Amino acid sequence: xxxxxxxxxxxxxxxxxxxxxxxxxxxxxxxxxxxxxxxxxxxxxxxxxxxxxxxxxxxxxxxxxxxxxxxxxxxxxxxxxxxxxxxxxxxxxxxxxxxxxxxxxxxxxxxxxxxxxxxxxxxxxxxxxxxxxxxxxxxxxxxxxxxxxxxxxxxxxxxxxxxxxxxxxxxxxxxxxxxxxxxxxxxxxxxxxxxxxxxxxxxxxxxxxxxxxxxxxxxxxxxxxxxxxxxxxxxxxxxxxxxxxxxxxxxxxxxxxxxxxxxxxxxxxxxxxxxxxxxxxxxxxxxxxxxxxx
Amino acid sequence: xxxxxxxxxxxxxxxxxxxxxxxxxxxxxxxxxxxxxxxxxxxxxxxxxxxxxxxxxxxxxxxxxxxxxxxxxxxxxxxxxxxxxxxxxxxxxxxxxxxxxxxxxxxxxxxxxxxxxxxxxxxxxxxxxxxxxxxxxxxxxxxxxxxxxxxxxxxxxxxxxxxxxxxxxxxxxxxxxxxxxxxxxxxxxxxxxx
Numbered sequence: 257x258x259x260x261x262x263x264x265x266x267x268x269x270x271x272x273x274x275x276x277x278x279x280x281x282x283x284x285x286x287x288x289x290x291x292x293x294x295x296x297x298x299x300x301x302x303x304x305x306x307x308x309x310x311x312x313x314x315x316x317x318x319x320x321x322x323x324x325x326x327x328x329x330x331x332x333x334x335x336x337x338x339x340x341x342x343x344x345x346x347x348x349x350x351x352x353x354x355x356x357x358x359x360x361x362x363x364x365x366x367x368x369x370x371x372x373x374x375x376x377x378x379x380x381x382x383x384x385x386x387x388x389x390x391x392x393x394x395x396x397x398x399x400x401x402x403x404x405x406x407x408x409x410x411x412x413x414x415x416x417x418x419x420x421x422x423x424x425x426x427x428x429x430x431x432x433x434x435x436x437x438x439x440x441x442x443x444x445x446x447x448x449x450x451x452x453x454x455x456x457x458x459x460x461x462x463x464x465x466x467x468x469x470x471x472x473x474x475x476x477x478x479x480x481x482x483x484x485x486x487x488x489x490x491x492x493x494x495x496x497x498x499x500x501x502x503x504x505x506x507x508x509x510x511x512x513x514x515x516x517x518x519x520x521x522x523x524x525x526x527x528x529x530x531x532x533x534x535x536x537x538x539x540x541x542x543x544x545x546x547x548x549x550x
Numbered sequence: 551x552x553x554x555x556x557x558x559x560x561x562x563x564x565x566x567x568x569x570x571x572x573x574x575x576x577x578x579x580x581x582x583x584x585x586x587x588x589x590x591x592x593x594x595x596x597x598x599x600x601x602x603x604x605x606x607x608x609x610x611x612x613x614x615x616x617x618x619x620x621x622x623x624x625x626x627x628x629x630x631x632x633x634x635x636x637x638x639x640x641x642x643x644x645x646x647x648x649x650x651x652x653x654x655x656x657x658x659x660x661x662x663x664x665x666x667x668x669x670x671x672x673x674x675x676x677x678x679x680x681x682x683x684x685x686x687x688x689x690x691x692x693x694x695x696x697x698x699x700x701x702x703x704x705x706x707x708x709x710x711x712x713x714x715x716x717x718x719x720x721x722x723x724x725x726x727x728x729x730x731x732x733x734x735x736x737x738x739x740x741x742x743x744x
Contacts (some may be wrong), residue, residue, distance in 0.1 A: 277738050298569065298715055302675050305713070308676035321700075322612050322625035322679040357624050359613045361700050369584070371699025403630045403653070419741065429569065429741055436737045439730055441630055443676035469650035490740050494733040499675055500654065501715065532677040 257544060260345045261396055265519065266538075266546070267349030267395070273548070274397050274536035275319045275358050278310040280550055281471040282326065282447075282533045286310075287504030289498070299503025306498070306531055308463035321532040323401035324359040327381035328395040330465060332388045336543075339385035343380070343399060346383045349377045359399075384461070391542040396468050399534035400527075404446065407438035415524040418451075422522040424483060427452055428490075434509065435491045436524045440500015443530035447471070447489070447509045451525045454515035467529045468512040468537065470550065473514065484510045498531075508533075552716075556648070557603025560668035563648045568723040571674060575713040576688070577604040578651065580611065582629055584702040586637040588694065593644065597693050600706050601645040605672070608634060608652035610701030611683070621689040623707065625679035628653040631671070639663035648730045655717055655726030665719050671718035673725075685712040 257264055286307055293299040313320035329346050332341070353359045354375030363377035364370065411430040413422045418433050429449060430540035438446065449466035453458045473483035487510040497503025508531065517523065539547045556576030566572060582587065611626040623641055627658055631638075631652030633723065638650065638660045649669045653676040664670060674682060686707050693704040708735070717725040 261613075270598055298571075301571070301715070304679060305675040305678050309675075309681045312680040312684075319612055319625040320629050320680060321677040322610060322683075323629065324612075357612055357614055358624070360610070371701065373699065406630060432737060432740055436730075436733055439654070439726065439733070440687060441632060443653065476646075493740065494736050496729060496733050498617070499673065500726060500729055501673075501717075501726070530677055 257302045257540065260341050263345035263380050264341060266328075266540070267346055268352050268356075268536050269459055270348060270397050270536050271353040271399075272317065272358050274399050274527050274534045275324055276313045276317045277536075278314065278320060278339045279470070279533060279535060280344055282531070283307070283310060283451040285471050286445070286531060287438045289508065297499045297503060298501035299505060303505065310397060317384035317440075319360070320534070321401060321530070322360055323403065325399040325401040325534070326405070327359070328400060328464060330468070331386060332390070332394040334388055334389075334391055334393070337393070342385055343383045347376050349373065350381045352516065356449055369502070378481045380466045382513040393540040395538045395540070398464065398467060399465065401443075401532070403531060404442040404528045407442040408433045408528045409434040409437065410458070411524045411526075414515040424479060427458075427489060427524045428483065429509075430524050431487055431526055432490060433495070433542065434528070436494060438528055440498075441515055442528040443532065444496060444500065445498055445505045445508045445531050447529040447533055448491075448507065448511065449527040449529065450510065450512040451515045452512065453517035453523065454523060455517075455521065456523060456525075458515055460527060462513050462515050462524040463527035466513045467527060467533070468535055469511045470537055471509040478513045480514070484512055511518065556605055559603065560648070562640075563670050564668050564720045566670050567573050568719045568725050570716045570717055572649075572714050572716055574605065574635065574672070575710050576708065578607040578626070578709055578712070579604055580607045580609045580705040580707065581707050582608050582610050582702055584698040585632055585694065585704050586634045586641060589641045590637040591643065596636055597704060601647050603646065603648055605651055606647050608650065612679070613689075613700045613705070616650045617729055621692065623686040623706075623709055625684045625688065626683040626686055627677055627679035628674040629652045631656050635660060636737065641657060642667050642669050649713055655724065661718055661722060661724055664718055664721045670716055670720055672714035673717040674712075674714050685709045697730070
């Protein structure tokens with residue numbers, strides 16, 4: 257891949273996968289949730305509908321959800337590759353994918369209220385490039401819809417109403433509150449990406465990046481690993497269920513990372529992701545070979 | 551399982567109960583943020599005849615324009631309804647719609663309007679844009695396409711067996727209120743406050 261056009265063509269392929277193919281780990285978690293729900297319940301009906309829709313979208317190569325969201329790209333690249341070029345290629349790919357109906361015309365000029373008609377606008381797509389020491393390029397894409405974005409939440413600790421101090425227990429309390437506040441509005445069962453620390457900008461970005469982790473991975477930090485398990489279990493005890501219809505499957509996963517913070521701030525940023533977890537990861541080796549790790 | 555043919559009358563909607571699944575056939579009109587603001591800031595005589603007795607669908611579809619000038623819904627799931635809460639009650643009353651399809655439920659003002667006018671809130675499964683697009687058999691016409699763009703335009707569509715769940719009925723019952731309260735009690739326990 258040498259030119260902007262090559263990269264844009266490749267990024268369209270990444271978008272096509274993300275929009276139409278529900279990752280295997282998410283499908284498995286939905287099926288597992290389905291076994292826990294009572295036959296004939298609204299929860300069971302909703303999970304069946306979701307699984308059926310995922311199959312349809314995949315077989316048609318069409319968007320599983322009409323809100324194709326803000327495309328967020330994280331690109332790790334070796335030295336020598338132009339981040340300006342990569343950013344422009346992402347924008348070009350989003351416009352091409354929009355023209356092909358892989359993405360909805362999903363970008364609006366905030367001042368005039370006009371839809372740009374091509375899927376892109378300042379800040380959309382959101383592109384984050386970082387140089388690393390490896391020879392290959394890693395591309396991660398998350399299509400994050402507006403419904404789940406609107407129920408995402410950020411808390412500044414301490415939070416007296418929730419009895420939340422500046423520690424992991426305080427974080428646990430506000431995270432559970434966020435799940436309760438969201439109810440079914442974020443298209444649950446949801447996945448939580450959480451960042452402890454950082455500032456209001458970096459905290460949310462890290463929380464969103466946590467959403468790229470497969471559901472079955474284990475957090476290498478023991479106390480965070482335990483916290484992820486506990487919150488998944490307690491979140492499901494809330495009984496909000498798929499779509500907020502009630503039921504045992506409220507969350508599919510919880511992923512927690514940390515960033516440093518200034519002494520004055522202890523922020524907990526919670527990025528809620530809908531069940532339609534449209535993420536894709538690709539690696540481009542130095543010789544141009546593309547692989548799709550799951 | 552209830553079957554509702556649209557447009558319909560008030561009695562058909564008053565018969566629906568919370569928790570019941572309802573399959574819709576007939577006319578829906580899509581409308582979301584821009585449309586609700588537009589509908590409530592004046593009387594829009596051109597769309598009114600299409601809305602009477604029909605149901606508003608909170609949906610911003612992906613739409614393909616065909617070579618012959620017709621349109622096809624490519625992806626068409628529900629969007630979050632809470633954003634229309636400031637406008638919904640007025641829109642229901644003014645245009646005599648028999649209900650709303652969306653996701654996530656709505657607030658007290660809408661709940662009261664459903665009781666007053668004889669309408670229901672019907673929940674579609676969020677994110678199931680492919681299944682729901684297949685239930686759209688025809689795009690009849692579109693309003694405000696140029697002004698609002700495709701996702702926000704008001705699409706008049708015909709559906710067949712469009713699957714929904716009644717989560718707010720014309721008798722003032724809301725499944726969303728019930729679940730919010732029950733989950734709130736569990737939350738208090740988990741936080742060691744109850």
